[in-house]
Amino acid sequence: MAVADVPDGRTPLVLVAGWSGPVHRTALSLLGDGRVGTVVIHHDLGQLREGVVRRTVTTGSVEAPEVRTEILELAHGCVSCTLRHDLLPLLRRLHARSSVDRIVLELDHALEPEAVCWAIEHVPVVGVVGQLDGPAVRDVRVDAVVTCLDAGEWWLAATGDDDLDDDRTVAQVAVGQVAFADALVVDDDTGEPWLSHRLRAVLARLAPGAPISGTPDAAALLPLIPADARRGRIFGTHAPLLRGGPPLHAEHGVSLVEFTARRPFHPGRLHEAIDVLLDGVVTARGRMWLATRSDVALWLESAGGGLRVASADRWLAAMTEDELAAADDERRAMAALGWDERFGDRDTSLVVLVHDADPDAVTGALDWALLTERELADESAWSTWEDPFGEFHEDPCADPDPVGRIAGAGLGTEQRSADHRSAEHRNTNGETKR
Template sequence: MNHKVPVTVLSGYLGSGKTTLLNNLLRNEKGMRIAVIVNDMGEVNIDADLIANEGHLDKTDEQLVELSNGCICCTLREDLLIEVEKLVHKGGIDYIVIESTGISEPIPVAQTFSYIDEEMNIDLTKICRLDSMVTVVDAHRFLKDFQSGDTLLDRKQAIGEADEREIADLLIDQIEFCDILILNKIDLVTADELKKLEQVLRSLQPEALFIKTSHAEVNPNLILNTYRFDFEKVSDSAGWIKELTEGHHNHTPETEEYGISSFVYHRRLPFHPERFANWMNNMHSSIVRAKGIVWLANYNTVACLFSQAGPSVDINPVTFWVDAMSEAQKNEILSARPEVLSEWDPEYGDRHTKFVIIGIDLDEEMITKSLDDCLLKTDEIDADWNQFESPFTWRIRQPY
């Protein structure tokens, strides 16, 4: 198959306007035959004048709706891989649009189109081209939802009792992994509120194309057949990654006008685990997003990933420090990655703390001092770090 069917994935929290956008796309006047994959046909509410004469919409057991303009809409019944392969091999379509659920992260959906599934023996990379990852944001509700501290369970939107995700984490996932961001319902906010929100979102996602709209009325040409998607580029497009890797500082006149800024906190001493945990649990409300690597004294062999989005805060071990490994492992890694030596400390090796803080009206000096207060004091450096009080209960094995 020479022609690969392009695919656009729509993400966005419940109520952001994805379904309205879908209906607008289905009414396209370009003669494009679009296949839409949705999780719940009953929620799409396709306009009656679009449904073909032989088509019907049975909310209890609908699998496929044929539209008068050649488009089709189908319910996700099996694994997404199987569903997409069936649609492509059936033929008669020019494009596929996937509406991910309002509570799904976009990365697993994108990965579906990026590798061969050997278990199912399906290779979508040969028949499809992931064109764009679109996230729809509700301009009216975003900050309320982001700052709510609610979990999906709180709102009865969770997949099950074990789904403990917070709304803020979900919103961040959808914003940080996209190449087109649609800021919808702008008619419900003031011009000043919109400008401030746009700058907040740009600090979180500086690379995506921003489209501002009401009622999800978007020119299809802006989101279909864009050739924008690049997995590696989108994976590295989040604001916190840009600042850590490129020294990108979000201090433009526009962001300064609305008090939005960011900075990197970087130290070569470990945090006292109890003091840092207390700092995490009492983070200043001006901090919107923080993420990066943390060195905790009690856990001297592992680098920890610290991540905060609004009221949601988390920290977990992610990898061993190179200096904690056996000499053989260490030499092997340093041979393959000599750049690690560029910041090597004679005493502590590659151990360090380095994370980005993004926020509104940040007091950088105050926040930096509060973090410095969590570092080991002079009289603690020579103590047995394993004896410090710690609220973390990870069991860390040796790296060799």
């Protein structure tokens, strides 16, 4: 169901997220802004693997909060189940209460707000008494996403290569929480001026236009969010990568590198070159055209020392007439502006946010991975090349419906991905590369 199709007597929803920083205080600050009908919901996922989730509901005021805690036991200990069986139905039930004027979700530190917003819009909620079956977007609308971070802790998380136990990296979560934010609460009192300056330069490019506050007061921050802020919207593979007008100049060693190409990557050379996106890089993201996969656009997304490549959607040029008729009108119009007689809308468009890498080295490595003129002319040979991106696996808790992607929000609705790590991945000869 499209948001535009939903009547707007919905309950406003604010998401407060963060790998580090004052998430709890920021969420509770919304109890003190004069709206007596605010409810703060928190699901503690610390014991999720044991099938136990601690749900806290807080009402009242900052000075005198009323807290109710309930222990939930799930048949399957996963984020997907928590959302489907408790959080999403709870949002719909709270909307039906006349005493609730606003809902605040204080997200567990391991939750990515993009995944939660996607579930709110797309995952059907069934069996709620007195309500038609359908997604929670029928009853709630995302007014803002606020992300909190402690500068020192976030920097270590966002530039490291630590793994979580659900096929994600810590960097993926930390970076994704900031990139999806409409506003930021930042504690940057690190005692190291270089880090504070570099962090601010990264935030300006990762979440352009998001107001930043040094105090956990969401009530004062929300009115500063621009009218054109994201507010929970999920963008597709072919949406612009530089939304919000981020600064394009270098600052304190931080800069955005744009890479575009109208010829495909050679799979073997790209696999060799891909480490350039994992050293001195905060994040890289965008769509790719791989010669061995001319029917589908691939989505690449990296954070810190981890990188993921996944099938995204079909190129318009590879669609059947029925598929093309159902394609998004805006996408078709944009593709028509640059349509190639031979290859149609196929292209590569990547944006790389570097903090300690040479932009020319990044561009040079990616250029080297593209097909040469001779290779481009011999299209019949492309399908014979070894494809190291062909070994896919399913994410944990993968389901027939796309909510199984909750563990990896950056992948769109796909559940299959190929993972790479800067510390170790295999090249086309099967050897270990470091």
